[in-house]
Amino acid sequence: MIRHGSRRWLIAALVAAFAVSWFSTRFNQYYLGIAIDVGINIILAVSLNLINGHTGQFSLGHAGFMAVGGFTAAKLTLLYGESLYPFSLIVGGIMAALAGLLVGIPSLRCKGDYLAIVTLGFGEIIRVIFQNSQFFGAATGLTGIAKLTTFFWAWGIAAVTIYVIAGLVNSTYGRGFLCVHDDEVAASAMGINPLRYKVTAFVIGAFFAGIAGALYAHHKRVLQPDGFNFIKSIDIVVMVILGGMGRTAGVVVAAIILTLLPEVLRSFASYRMIIYSLLIIGLMMGRPQGLFVWPIFKKNAKN
């Protein structure tokens, strides 16, 4: 989808995000807030797709990395002022990437279900650490975070995330991720070091998850460790599976749909989550290969 003229595509997306953001005061603030949610979820889903989809390593720890980025960035702007916001996004990303490295090196020796359990455990450990850290506000978390995430930041970074990850997977180096996914033994026999690729995928995925967490912190203005439990991780996994593992375009659409769906269903009040769950079950039974995988997507779909 974005192999040709991809840089032009990125610039167009950034300009569009900026333009929408410029007029954002005229929009209904409720809808604008949801639009920013969508942007953040795209970043989360596309970055998790690098790990779970392209590289084929089932991770359930994405919310943990999001928490690391969110708490780091929020603490930074709370302590040193709002002007540090762009910087705090990057620091949040880097801290999450470091967490990804720390988690990745030991746990990526496990495969499949075992890896899922190990990453789930690590995600929970991260959450519990925040819950017990006075510096990060313990169980109440952080409040009074400045509202700095605009439509431009959320969607601009979403565009950059898609650009970087799709570009990476399509590069000669990045084909290694797909090879590790398809067959680790054959990949080793080609001179590829699978562990290095897996850790790289983890670190890059965690980096963007950390940025998403930082955006989230400055969007919601309140951060609670409880918000980053494993259910949050599973929400992101569902976006990846529904979109079709390893299909960036599909995952983006799934992230949009699954963010909007609970909002659309709000009028059903307490039945909302039941309907939401039933819809997901139905979609999975109808299209187990992912919503947006069909032959015309085949060649591009790996983007």
Add this chain to the structure above:
Amino acid sequence: MMLEIKNLNVSYGAIGALHGISLQVEQGAIVTLIGANGAGKSTTLRAISGLARAKGQILYQGKDITNLPPHKIVAAGLSHVPEGRMVFANLTVMENLQMGAYLQRDKSVIRTTEEFIFSVFPRLAERRKQLSGTLSGGEQQMLAIGRALMGQPKFLMLDEPSLGIAPLLVKTIFEKIVEINKTQGITILLVEQNANLALEVASYGYVLETGQIILEDKSDALRANPKVKAAYLGGM
């Protein structure tokens, strides 16, 4: 000597797969390792290419490569075509070949190797844009061999290239193996269940049984050996 294995032991957990085997492969030769299912043929190759942990000594051109990580062994010039082909199903034929040249940086070398592979396997050239998961078994085997050749190996290990392939194609593939050996001077260690075919193309053979080498000789002598005839050549 291209490859020299001394007293190699491999176990999977508590179960021993190889019990002190020793073998030698001369430069430029085709040597075969024959034996029944579970004899340890594939394990031997896996140990050489660093995919299985081994005790003992594996010398490649005089250097000890025992238990080096697989990517270092590939970089040294040993290529392994694993059993069951294992092409990257979600990549095209061309992309699979490019992955074979993962450690090769020189573009012109890559291009000439590609041309050579397409001349050996014209079928791959016809299907270069096709997803490799949709190729037939024989074509996937050709691709797996071609992909291994992209790394410009000096030493090629083939694990059961005849497995699950139409008999007519098996013959073609074995002819190609000989051609690769002759024209490129690549030394080949061939693992096969089809002992007849393997001994036809190889100059020297080892017979492996439950993790031990029970016989070794020139191929012609092995083919004439009554024991081998009875056990591996259909008792002719």
